[in-house]
Amino acid sequence: MKGAVNLAKQALHDKLASQISTAEAKLDTLKARAETAKANAEIKAIAEFLVAKATITRELHELKRSADDRWEEAKRQLEAKVSDLDKAVTAMESKLKGS
Numbered sequence: 001m002k003g004a005v006n007l008a009k010q011a012l013h014d015k016l017a018s019q020i021s022t023a024e025a026k027l028d029t030l031k032a033r034a035e036t037a038k039a040n041a042e043i044k045a046i047a048e049f050l051v052a053k054a055t056i057t058r059e060l061h062e063l064k065r066s067a068d069d070r071w072e073e074a075k076r077q078l079e080a081k082v083s084d085l086d087k088a089v090t091a092m093e094s095k096l097k098g099s
């Protein structure tokens with residue numbers, strides 16, 4: 001009887017160990033997917049920052065050609081966009097340093 005009990009215990013142990021290993025493998029896969037998704041989100045954000053930067057650069061060149069009556073308003077808008085971009089990039093840097 002003792003041998004049968006030991007075999008049953010070993011079988012249960014092996015079954016649970018297998019289930020734990022399977023769960024661990026799934027968690028590793030989920031973690032990798034999450035990390036990839038995070039990287040993809042950051043890559044997308046950086047691409048958006050580059051588009052915004054190109055727009056700001058174009059507007060900066062246009063600012064030089066602005067008429068005096070339009071210059072102050074264009075300058076204010078451009079300063080706000082540069083400030084927003086700077087804040088977004090700084091936030092991204094902080095996020096990446098924290099990861």
